Amino acid sequence: xxxxxxxxxxxxxxxxxxxxxxxVAAGCRFFAGYPITPxxxxxxxxxxxxxxxxxxxxxxxxxxxxxxATIGASFGGxxxxxxxxxxxxxxxxxxxxxxxxxxxxxxxxxxMRGGPATGMPTAVGQQDIMQAKYGSHGDYEIIALMPSSCxxxxxxxxxxxxxxxxYRVPVYVLSDEIVGHTREKVRIPANLSPxxxxxxxxxxxxxYKAQANGLLxxxxxxxxxxxxxxxxxxxxxxGNRAAHLPDVCAxxxxxxxxxxxxxxxxxxxxxxxxxxxxxxxxxxxxSPSRPSLRAVKDARAKGIKAGYxxxxxxxxxxETKLVELTAGARTLIVPELNIGxxxxxxxxxxGGQKEVVGLSKLGGLLHTPGEIxxxxxxxxxACTR
Numbered sequence: 001x002x003x004x005x006x007x008x009x010x011x012x013x014x015x016x017x018x019x020x021x022x023x024v025a026a027g028c029r030f031f032a033g034y035p036i037t038p039x040x041x042x043x044x045x046x047x048x049x050x051x052x053x054x055x056x057x058x059x060x061x062x063x064x065x066x067x068x069a070t071i072g073a074s075f076g077g078x079x080x081x082x083x084x085x086x087x088x089x090x091x092x093x094x095x096x097x098x099x100x101x102x103x104x105x106x107x108x109x110x111x112m113r114g115g116p117a118t119g120m121p122t123a124v125g126q127q128d129i130m131q132a133k134y135g136s137h138g139d140y141e142i143i144a145l146m147p148s149s150c151x152x153x154x155x156x157x158x159x160x161x162x163x164x165x166x167y168r169v170p171v172y173v174l175s176d177e178i179v180g181h182t183r184e185k186v187r188i189p190a191n192l193s194p195x196x197x198x199x200x201x202x203x204x205x206x207x208y209k210a211q212a213n214g215l216l217x218x219x220x221x222x223x224x225x226x227x228x229x230x231x232x233x234x235x236x237x238x239g240n241r242a243a244h245l246p247d248v249c250a251x252x253x254x255x256x257x258x259x260x261x262x263x264x265x266x267x268x269x270x271x272x273x274x275x276x277x278x279x280x281x282x283x284x285x286x287s288p289s290r291p292s293l294r295a296v297k298d299a300r301a302k303g304i305k306a307g308y309x310x311x312x313x314x315x316x317x318x319e320t321k322l323v324e325l326t327a328g329a330r331t332l333i334v335p336e337l338n339i340g341x342x343x344x345x346x347x348x349x350x351g352g353q354k355e356v357v358g359l360s361k362l363g364g365l366l367h368t369p370g371e372i373x374x375x376x377x378x379x380x381x382a383c384t385r
Contacts, residue, residue, distance in 0.1 A: 015179040016041035022157035027194030029055035030080040032069035038177040039111035042083040063088040067095030077221035083109035097136030105164035123364025124177040126337035141260035144172040144315040148289035214259040269312040278307025295372035319349035335359040
């Protein structure tokens, strides 16, 4: 259901439903998962939608099996994803590391809630941001996107499939309970095509022979005429185990990291407003972005030169672009729904050249615009003393 307007289908969707619609539009035809609050609607909607488009939904016995099935489906020729929250994401971490090592293009949906442990199943949190980057053992890199609305839940999920296919890497969509359970208007382009899965040439094929840019040339599948050997142990370009060969293992590990870090400038997705004269800039991501923008507008109405940044890709962290965009400011305020994690990334990026203030909030409640505006005003007053 939905209304066609200007080559767009307009639907009223919950954030979790928007994620599913984006995945289906991107060509996802396999989902494996296990229900968990506040991500259960992703699995429930996938169970309805995938059979309608010839896809496969699998209710797994646990989260470990879910991500392993997702990896298998990816090498079976399907675009695939899984979803969970809190302790379920913790259980998936060995699979994330495995997918990174075998370069499986999968999408992992994390509808974040408060933690640690069982935590706050029905309340919002952003306490999994560092887990997304460092959750599994060993050195590897991932990509992580953070929506702040139902529209972005759709847009960034579709983008997650594009990035996973291009870089052959696990890509997180770090949604949260508020985005997941908000219901609002979503515009879906009528001519949106499925994300292409490029196939490598079969002549002289080597499954892990990288191009000059560090990326693999497409994604092969089993039963497609490729000679594939997929193993979680570090391997050579043919896929043979190479744990006894230090140089081979070192080159592979470095490539797994640098295929993301070397392309970090291509993985910047930032929205900004009012930066031209801004002396104080609010750096936001996820659900706190919406009250942050309201706070900036209200502060400017009082004559305070405030600006707004929203990071839509959080990993790799866009430190170079962040420094460039905030060059004229003297203070950066970072609201986040955790003890204060990303604020340290911002401090590291600016290298002590400006004041960086954390505005963390715990307990499962979102910042109000008034709370963020009050911090803007405090910093503005400190500047005039």
